[in-house]
Amino acid sequence: MTVIGSKWRAVILWHILKEPHIRYSRLKKQIPNISDKILAQELHCLLENALIERIAFAQVPPRVEYIPTERGRSLQEILIKLCEWGKKMGRDFK
Template sequence: MDNKNEVNYSCPIEYTMNLIAGKWKLVILWHLSQEKVMRYGEIKKSLNNITHKMLSQQLKELEADGFIHRKAYSQIPPKVEYSLTSLGESFFPILESISKWGKHHFKENEK
């Protein structure tokens, strides 16, 4: 889990926010929770306006923090698949709550 364990957090929210910080991490986790296994290109297509560099960075951080598993196949062309780990799956109820909240308030703001 990177050096995030070395920091003394004042509360569990601060710890969690540090792990999921990043514009795309929650969206990546959401798509993986819906599809179960996705290739890099599929993830990129599902995210609007993300750069290759940003997607690569966010995936590496999620993997380092134990949220996702990366499986690389030794073939040409290269094939890499991403899926949620048990830690990532344990985060699904939180993602679902965020999604419900967003749907509710998105509709309210359209009025």
């Protein structure tokens, strides 16, 4: 749980799994309530834990994309189940 247990990591990983080769700006649009600082920190944590990879393209302007690793993809079914559980039980929580 320490790997994906923060407020945002599972959400960020979910978006990267849904849309492989996603750019930072696209992630920011998909998760509008997250600050740039927190998004950068959480991406760094996901990179450190080898759940995603960062691909930097040598071009002007610079372009960076994030893709899930095999380790990150192994969490996809778990995240799907958590999402389903949340939708099913969400109306019971206050």
